[in-house]
Amino acid sequence: xYWWLSLIIVLLYAAETALIVLMxxxxxxxxxxxxxxxxxxxIYQSCEYIAFNIKGNGLYPVEFSHMTYFILGATMLxxxxxxxxxxxxxxxLTGLGFLIASIASPGSMVHDAKSHFSLAISILRHALMWLxxxxxxxxxxxxHVKDIWIPVLGIALMIGFSLLVHYxxxxxxxxxxxxxxxxxxxxxxxxxYIIDPSRLTxxxxxxxxxxxxxxxxxxxxxxxxxxAKIYDRRLARLTAQGKTVSDVEYGIVPFIKRQxxxxxxxxxxxx
Numbered sequence: 001x002y003w004w005l006s007l008i009i010v011l012l013y014a015a016e017t018a019l020i021v022l023m024x025x026x027x028x029x030x031x032x033x034x035x036x037x038x039x040x041x042x043i044y045q046s047c048e049y050i051a052f053n054i055k056g057n058g059l060y061p062v063e064f065s066h067m068t069y070f071i072l073g074a075t076m077l078x079x080x081x082x083x084x085x086x087x088x089x090x091x092x093l094t095g096l097g098f099l100i101a102s103i104a105s106p107g108s109m110v111h112d113a114k115s116h117f118s119l120a121i122s123i124l125r126h127a128l129m130w131l132x133x134x135x136x137x138x139x140x141x142x143x144h145v146k147d148i149w150i151p152v153l154g155i156a157l158m159i160g161f162s163l164l165v166h167y168x169x170x171x172x173x174x175x176x177x178x179x180x181x182x183x184x185x186x187x188x189x190x191x192x193y194i195i196d197p198s199r200l201t202x203x204x205x206x207x208x209x210x211x212x213x214x215x216x217x218x219x220x221x222x223x224x225x226x227x228a229k230i231y232d233r234r235l236a237r238l239t240a241q242g243k244t245v246s247d248v249e250y251g252i253v254p255f256i257k258r259q260x261x262x263x264x265x266x267x268x269x270x271x
Contacts, residue, residue, distance in 0.1 A: 002106035009102040009123060013095070016131040020138050024234065028246040030139040034132045035076050035250040041128055042073020058175040062165045064182045065094040067158050069125065072132055079251015085143035086151040088136035089223050093216075095130025098122075105193050137223070142231040145224045152220070159186060185212055 023030045045061070052059040061067055068090040075087040102109060102123075113119035137143075162182045164170045171177075184190040188205030189197070190212070200208075238245060 002110055005106040005110065006103050009099060009127070012123070012127050013099055013130055016127060017134060020131070020135045023135075024139045025238070026246075027140055028248045030135050031248065031250060034135045034140070037128055038072045038076040038132045041069060041125065042077060045069045045073070045125075056173075058171075058173040060165070060171050060174055062162055062171065062174065062182075063180055064090070064158060064162070065098070065126065065129070067161070068094045068129060071154070072129070076132075077251055079249055079253040079255070081141070081249075082147055082150065084136050084141065085147055085224070085227075086154045088133045088143070089151050089220060090154070091129040091133025092137060092223075093133075093219075095126050095133060098126035099130070101193070108193055137227055138230060143224055143227045145228070148220065148224055155216070158182075162186075185209070 020030065023033070045066075049059070049061055061070060068087075071083075072087045072091050075083040109122070110119065113122065159182065162180060163186070165174055166177055166180060166183045168177060181190070184192070186209065188208040189200055191204070191208055192200060235245060
């Protein structure tokens with residue numbers, strides 16, 4: 001019934017993916033695009049949740065996707081390179097999860113949306129997460145596997161935070177404490193979106209949890225491996241062509257470093 005919604009979302013994701021692939025040899029432009037989009041969305045989401053808090057409607061950024069908006073935005077705004085692998089993975093996972101949900105159960109997305117506007121915003125925010133996450137992964141830099149502990153620890157903390165909310169230890173006025181996607185994944189009830197909840201026996205739930213976490217672990221390893229292969233091949237090709245990869249950086253930390261370098265350069269004692 002809602003096949004048209006799935007088609008729109010698939011085409012949107014395909015266009016974003018094609019854009020990043022076309023920009024693959026221009027690191028500076030890709031990084032600037034990701035920086036602008038993620039920071040603008042970070043500001044928008046911050047204002048939105050501040051407004052929610054002022055209204056007292058009991059809504060907080062507690063879902064995996066909600067936290068990803070802030071992780072990505074804060075990472076890019078700060079310009080901390082070591083965090084980009086984590087931010088990229090979370091953003092891609094958020095976007096991909098939404099894409100799969102839009103294909104498997106587009107009707108649930110329509111019925112859960114408060115309005116057509118909120119549905120459009122939901123599609124836009126998840127599509128932008130895919131754009132930024134895939135942009136960092138495919139076209140900007142090499143993520144080192146030695147840093148894989150950062151996303152592992154980060155995801156564990158995100159799950160722990162959501163559990164604290166779910167068990168009403170923090171944000172006790174949160175209205176959706178028992179209807180969180182991340183909790184449904186942890187409890188193995190996420191398949192209730194596509195099958196009869198009465199069929200979710202304990203063995204099925206346990207198998208679901210094991211399967212999802214195994215898939216996340218495998219995808220994380222594949223994420224780092226694929227990124228390294230893509231980056232190394234591009235670097236070798238550009239080097240053979242006599243070209244170099246831009247080392248430009250954006251964010252607060254790079255800005256401070258540049259200012260400090262300028263200061264040292266202007267200092268006659270360094271001559």
